[in-house]
Amino acid sequence: MTTRVGHAVFGRPAHPRFPSIDIPEPKMTLLIEKSAPRTQEKPHKVRGKVRLREHLMGWLFVGPFGIVFLAFLIAPLAYALYLSLFQKKLIGGTSFVLLDNYVKAFTDPSFLSGSWFVIRFSLVSIPLQIIAALAMALILDAVTSLFTRFSRLMIFLPYAIPTVIGAVMWGFLYSKSFGPLTDIFGLFGATPPDFLSSNLIFYGLVNIVTWQWAGYYMIILYAALQGIDPTLYEAARMDGAGRWQIALRIKIPLIAPALLLILVFSLIGTLQFFNEPQILRSLAAGTIGPDFTPNMYAYQQAFALANFNYGSAISFALGGIVFIGVYAFLFFTRKRRSFL
Amino acid sequence: MKNRRVLAAAVVLAAATALTACASDGGASGNNAGGNNASNCTNTIPKKNLPVVTMWGWYPNMQLVVDNFNKQNNEVQVCWTNVGQGSDEYDKFQTAISAGTGAPDVIMIEMDRIPTFQIQNALVDIKKYGFDTVKGDYSEGAWKDVSVGDAVYGVPVDGGPLAMIYRKDIFDKYDITPPKTWDEYEQAAQKVKDAGGPLFGDFAANVSALTMALQIQKGASPFTYDPAQPTSIGVKLNDQASKDVLDYWARLAKKGLVGTQDQFTPEYISGVINGKYATYISAAWAPGYLTGAGVGKGEDSGKFAVAPLPQWDAGNPVQVNWGGSAFSVTSQAKNPELAAKVAYGLYADKESLTHGWTNQIIFPLNLKALNDPEFVNLKVEFFGGQQANKEVYVPAANAYKGVTYSPFGQYYFDAMTKQVSAIIEGSVTGAQAADRLQEDVVSYAKEQGFTVQ
Numbered sequence: 001m002t003t004r005v006g007h008a009v010f011g012r013p014a015h016p017r018f019p020s021i022d023i024p025e026p027k028m029t030l031l032i033e034k035s036a037p038r039t040q041e042k043p044h045k046v047r048g049k050v051r052l053r054e055h056l057m058g059w060l061f062v063g064p065f066g067i068v069f070l071a072f073l074i075a076p077l078a079y080a081l082y083l084s085l086f087q088k089k090l091i092g093g094t095s096f097v098l099l100d101n102y103v104k105a106f107t108d109p110s111f112l113s114g115s116w117f118v119i120r121f122s123l124v125s126i127p128l129q130i131i132a133a134l135a136m137a138l139i140l141d142a143v144t145s146l147f148t149r150f151s152r153l154m155i156f157l158p159y160a161i162p163t164v165i166g167a168v169m170w171g172f173l174y175s176k177s178f179g180p181l182t183d184i185f186g187l188f189g190a191t192p193p194d195f196l197s198s199n200l201i202f203y204g205l206v207n208i209v210t211w212q213w214a215g216y217y218m219i220i221l222y223a224a225l226q227g228i229d230p231t232l233y234e235a236a237r238m239d240g241a242g243r244w245q246i247a248l249r250i251k252i253p254l255i256a257p258a259l260l261l262i263l264v265f266s267l268i269g270t271l272q273f274f275n276e277p278q279i280l281r282s283l284a285a286g287t288i289g290p291d292f293t294p295n296m297y298a299y300q301q302a303f304a305l306a307n308f309n310y311g312s313a314i315s316f317a318l319g320g321i322v323f324i325g326v327y328a329f330l331f332f333t334r335k336r337r338s339f340l
Numbered sequence: 341m342k343n344r345r346v347l348a349a350a351v352v353l354a355a356a357t358a359l360t361a362c363a364s365d366g367g368a369s370g371n372n373a374g375g376n377n378a379s380n381c382t383n384t385i386p387k388k389n390l391p392v393v394t395m396w397g398w399y400p401n402m403q404l405v406v407d408n409f410n411k412q413n414n415e416v417q418v419c420w421t422n423v424g425q426g427s428d429e430y431d432k433f434q435t436a437i438s439a440g441t442g443a444p445d446v447i448m449i450e451m452d453r454i455p456t457f458q459i460q461n462a463l464v465d466i467k468k469y470g471f472d473t474v475k476g477d478y479s480e481g482a483w484k485d486v487s488v489g490d491a492v493y494g495v496p497v498d499g500g501p502l503a504m505i506y507r508k509d510i511f512d513k514y515d516i517t518p519p520k521t522w523d524e525y526e527q528a529a530q531k532v533k534d535a536g537g538p539l540f541g542d543f544a545a546n547v548s549a550l551t552m553a554l555q556i557q558k559g560a561s562p563f564t565y566d567p568a569q570p571t572s573i574g575v576k577l578n579d580q581a582s583k584d585v586l587d588y589w590a591r592l593a594k595k596g597l598v599g600t601q602d603q604f605t606p607e608y609i610s611g612v613i614n615g616k617y618a619t620y621i622s623a624a625w626a627p628g629y630l631t632g633a634g635v636g637k638g639e640d641s642g643k644f645a646v647a648p649l650p651q652w653d654a655g656n657p658v659q660v661n662w663g664g665s666a667f668s669v670t671s672q673a674k675n676p677e678l679a680a681k682v683a684y685g686l687y688a689d690k691e692s693l694t695h696g697w698t699n700q701i702i703f704p705l706n707l708k709a710l711n712d713p714e715f716v717n718l719k720v721e722f723f724g725g726q727q728a729n730k731e732v733y734v735p736a737a738n739a740y741k742g743v744t745y746s747p748f749g750q751y752y753f754d755a756m757t758k759q760v761s762a763i764i765e766g767s768v769t770g771a772q773a774a775d776r777l778q779e780d781v782v783s784y785a786k787e788q789g790f791t792v793q
Binding site: 089090091092172175176177178198282283284285286287289290300303304305306308 | 427430431434435437438459460544545546570571600602605606607610611614747748750751754757758760761764765787788789790
């Protein structure tokens, strides 16, 4: 996965000790803006001057961010969009083709099979990661011992390893000559599975991604769990709820916003799948082609085949798919979310 | 209060200007860091008052070669950077071509890539810059590989005549002599397998250039291209010879006689060290590469030998090449004439050449080395003292006729990888794979604006 988004969950503390995710940040700023004029009981003219100065200050503070944002996000995006409207041929040069590249992308078997792969991959790997993260978070939240802190760290650790290093490491673990699989399966006289073969690469990658990300999601969920007011548990217990019932009826519904948040993160990340397959490609070029995922295909077109135009078109087409996917997801879950 | 605000505003403003200043600074140095900037060489330039030519290359002894050149030359100095090997370098070069800036003056590229860059007008024809003085230093076949039509786009440095590297210990154990033909190769493989021995060779998806060479050996000629008519190209990837070769290897793989492991991977190298493969069909640069990867240094020391490449028709042997590299002058060179002088002179002095071949870093194409008795009679340590050059590589290099490579090498090789991978998976036969490859590459060629014959 390519994007790492962090620290988005910690909003205003509802409870003195624990961060909560129930009330989002934007509402807070809204509150302040509204209340600001109310405190200043001054004539209209003066207020106008203050306003102007405040506006100016606001722009000044936003300025540095705005410049960087324009220069490094908006401008490259606009340029890529512009590029994607042209076609460059080895013979005949560059010509304006409007949306031809997009028409081509959505009829290109390489792009379509790559997109289908990341969609299937999302459907399998995301639920797996979230179930694993949720189970670990609930256990760590329910059990208090010296061991929990250590476990929490250990489960989180894979996220601290760069994805590239993680992929290389798993490449070696999957190896038939260096990896432990040969020894383990050898004990039972069986041949080890080859996770770098075209039949099993899907599961090989699911495993790597789950290993890397489940711990991170666990921390988000764990933080959300810690933010729940403990009096709720007390009340539930007095009403006769057992541990399971507390987990299922109280904890999970209360951390639903955090669950949705990590779902969105993982959906965006998985649709842009790039690092892990690109690294494993050096070990299994036959299994992982240059068009394995849409992002890899865009990279290949732009940097190996000198076709920046088509590469940009693929990037935007993928962006479209991600946008539609995430938007549809947010639309169907709009009642539950409060984090965006 | 007011003062504070002004102060705050000033700080923010200063920070913003500092940021933008950084950005423009970064942009400027970023442009030059690509290749044209003579200030960030890996080597130190001894004669600082001379004009400088920048270059990219990845030979392991490049530092020494550049130092030798700079010491001996009083006209120009070389500023060298290693930006990565093979595809890594090509991707950077490709990006520099698209950007129109950032390429070095001289670049090391494999010969099969020359047409790919030439068609984008990224390389300079160096025939007009003193070609006649060095023409006699290389064979006809070597010049053909760096030429497109009559124009010359590179100076040959390193060749890759193919041969069969094999494990003496395995051959002795199973009582085999080196096969002279591909039929004998298959029989020997069967014999080793029946006796419970290791795999006989490897049919890998990621070595398209090797697969292409083996097809050419049987008579395939994948591309015909006449630069006088640059818009038309002949693509013939599914003729009988191409199909036969793919079917041959598909059969060996299916019977379990050869492995299907990707090469240049730790997995494959460990297999070679541990005697998992009885033979390794590879080029003359392979011993150097294997030594660098740690082969032949432990228990497997002195167990390797080399024999000529098996033939389809023992009466009419055909020799082919895998890889080999050259120095080309890029069209972004500030002074092409000076750059050509570097391309001709670098790695052409005796000291560099000798260091190159004694350490098996290159198989020299320069006839001064190729005909040097010391080189010919060298007892190669990797092959347990066998006179590999005399017995195998020099005759193979001399019989090599050259090949016409395609102007979209990267696409062709990727497409080939895809098809060979499908063969290995068992979803297509060799002949079907050749047909699909033909279809794939022809449609790409048409899309790129070529008329396909």
